[in-house]
Amino acid sequence: MDLDLLNNLSTGVIFVDKNKEIKYVNKTAKDILNIKEGQSCKNLKMFDICKKCPIDYYNKHSTFPEFEDFNITLSCCSKKVCYSFKPVFENGEFAGIIEEIRDSTKVNQYIEIIKKEKEFSHLILDSVIDAIVVVDNQGKIINYNQNAKNLLCREVDIKGMNLSLLIKKDLKELPSSREDIIIETPAYGKIKVSAVFTRLKSGEGSIFSFYVVPDCMLSQEAASNKSRLITKSSLMVYVLDIAKTVADTTANVLLEGESGTGKNVLAKYIHNQSSRRDKPFVKINCAAIPDNLLESELFGYVKGAFTGAVKDKPGKVELADGGTLFLDEIGELPTYLQSKLLHLIQEKEFERLGDTKTKKVDVRIIAATNKDLSQLVKEGKFREDLYYRLKVISIKVPALRERKEDIPFLINYFIDLYSKQYNKHIKGISPEAVRLLLNYDYPGNIRELENIIERAVILAKGKFIEVSDLPDEIVYNTKILTQNDLDEEIDEKQKILRVLESVNWNKSKAAKILNIDRVTLWRKLKKYGLV
Numbered sequence: 001m002d003l004d005l006l007n008n009l010s011t012g013v014i015f016v017d018k019n020k021e022i023k024y025v026n027k028t029a030k031d032i033l034n035i036k037e038g039q040s041c042k043n044l045k046m047f048d049i050c051k052k053c054p055i056d057y058y059n060k061h062s063t064f065p066e067f068e069d070f071n072i073t074l075s076c077c078s079k080k081v082c083y084s085f086k087p088v089f090e091n092g093e094f095a096g097i098i099e100e101i102r103d104s105t106k107v108n109q110y111i112e113i114i115k116k117e118k119e120f121s122h123l124i125l126d127s128v129i130d131a132i133v134v135v136d137n138q139g140k141i142i143n144y145n146q147n148a149k150n151l152l153c154r155e156v157d158i159k160g161m162n163l164s165l166l167i168k169k170d171l172k173e174l175p176s177s178r179e180d181i182i183i184e185t186p187a188y189g190k191i192k193v194s195a196v197f198t199r200l201k202s203g204e205g206s207i208f209s210f211y212v213v214p215d216c217m218l219s220q221e222a223a224s225n226k227s228r229l230i231t232k233s234s235l236m237v238y239v240l241d242i243a244k245t246v247a248d249t250t251a252n253v254l255l256e257g258e259s260g261t262g263k264n265v266l267a268k269y270i271h272n273q274s275s276r277r278d279k280p281f282v283k284i285n286c287a288a289i290p291d292n293l294l295e296s297e298l299f300g301y302v303k304g305a306f307t308g309a310v311k312d313k314p315g316k317v318e319l320a321d322g323g324t325l326f327l328d329e330i331g332e333l334p335t336y337l338q339s340k341l342l343h344l345i346q347e348k349e350f351e352r353l354g355d356t357k358t359k360k361v362d363v364r365i366i367a368a369t370n371k372d373l374s375q376l377v378k379e380g381k382f383r384e385d386l387y388y389r390l391k392v393i394s395i396k397v398p399a400l401r402e403r404k405e406d407i408p409f410l411i412n413y414f415i416d417l418y419s420k421q422y423n424k425h426i427k428g429i430s431p432e433a434v435r436l437l438l439n440y441d442y443p444g445n446i447r448e449l450e451n452i453i454e455r456a457v458i459l460a461k462g463k464f465i466e467v468s469d470l471p472d473e474i475v476y477n478t479k480i481l482t483q484n485d486l487d488e489e490i491d492e493k494q495k496i497l498r499v500l501e502s503v504n505w506n507k508s509k510a511a512k513i514l515n516i517d518r519v520t521l522w523r524k525l526k527k528y529g530l531v
């Protein structure tokens with residue numbers, strides 16, 4: 001054997017005989033493992049796989065173990081090595097094993113970097129408002145973000161599909177600078193989008209980037225929808241699916257979600273989808289009525305029950321008989337009424353205030369809350385037994401910022417609604433105004449968007465809502481970052497991206513804020529794969 005040749009290898013080579021004595025170690029292995037010939041490896045436990053030592057394994061099973069992961073950790077330090085071994089037979093008898101190791105620390109570091117980069121670019125792709133589709137030169141989709149999936153096919157993986165067929169448009173007709181166009185998608189049919197189709201610098205494909213803009217045609221469609229539950233988001237469609245499924249059962253439903261997300265609308269939807277639809281839907285807001293009146297509002301009273309009770313009066317529970325009782329802001333229900341409600345749910349009976357007779361009712365209860373009821377239970381403010389009775393089915397209504405694709409459709413709907421109400425002839429909204437509305441986070445959810453559009457309809461002077469008709473917090477929402485804001489940023493790529501997003505990818509502005517010239521910015525963009 002040419003030992004010099006083995007010593008010059010960048011791979012570590014070790015020969016261990018069947019008695020586990022180290023017979024040969026080349027220079028690389030010595031450097032990595034700090035071992036020498038003549039040593040026994042019995043107690044060395046050099047690798048984490050020594051627990052499954054190939055020699056011991058062979059002696060026991062007459063075969064060799066298979067290692068799924070060749071990325072083996074060294075026990076002496078936490079370094080990773082690529083490990084493999086080959087058994088050696090002499091005259092048909094097992095003589096030992098030749099082990100090969102290669103330092104894989106660098107490779108692992110690269111793998112980690114690539115993984116992070118991939119995760120990062122997915123994060124960016126999914127956090128932008130635009131739907132983004134990357135196609136190869138044949139128009140086949142090679143990458144896309146969540147918004148694109150939602151707008152094109154909802155749940156279906158669109159990788160490998162032909163973009164042209166998906167949007168019913170020849171890719172040659174797509175605009176190279178942003179323009180409003182009509183596309184037709186399997187998820188939504190005809191939609192108007194603000195789109196741009198850009199060739200990749202490498203020449204190996206193009207990016208189709210688009211977002212939905214309101215359109216008068218769609219507006220009419222929305223207006224004809226009497227239910228006032230406008231949604232196109234896959235998340236909400238999923239919620240509605242659950243709502244529809246449970247509608248026809250008698251199970252109580254708990255709707256949880258931030259204020260203004262549409263819990264009232266959803267409660268009505270469930271009622272309308274149920275066989276109780278022709279019976280009353282009675283709502284009571286537990287937070288809006290003073291505690292001392294809430295009991296009589298809910299359960300009614302008989303004449304003389306208290307001063308002022310001059311005649312019998314049924315409560316909401318009785319009025320809802322056969323139908324649905326919607327208890328909004330249930331978290332505000334006082335403890336003594338929680339017990340009465342529990343009794344109603346369990347026994348399907350109640351007494352009016354001041355009455356000795358018990359009445360039977362058949363009501364389906366839907367409760368809603370924007371508070372964390374489980375937390376109230378922990379704090380002893382809400383009865384645990386009632387909590388579980390109410391949340392037989394619990395539905396979480398997503399916030400508007402979690403279903404931004406609904407925004408254009410809601411804008412349409414509200415423009416139409418309030419144009420009619422205020423007798424104005426608003427035809428639509430400018431693309432810049434839509435962009436700003438899409439960029440906003442809506443802490444007040446749909447109610448806030450509704451108020452913004454109502455106000456804009458009132459203020460609009462022409463046929464279109466303009467940026468000047470929107471409130472300041474929307475217009476100045478996209479904050480331009482300053483150097484100070486950036487001091488805490490560690491990652492340069494992230495820093496550059498944040499700045500670019502804040503100035504709508506205007507590279508001159510970004511370079512100025514970053515205090516570098518345009519060429520340097522360009523080089524950095526290339527370095528980080530941002531162009």
Ligand SMILES: Nc1ncnc2c1ncn2[C@@H]1O[C@H](COP(=O)(O)OP(=O)(O)OP(=O)(O)O)[C@@H](O)[C@H]1O
Nearest residue numbers: 228229230258259260261262263264265370446447
């Ligand atoms: N999907 C929707 N389509 C059209 N309008 C909606 C939709 N969801 C909510 N709205 C409107 O937004 C406003 C707020 O909705 P709603 O009152 O149902 O919210 P909520 O979650 O019950 O609020 P709160 O917790 O404050 O009671 C209402 O005017 C409602 O008509």
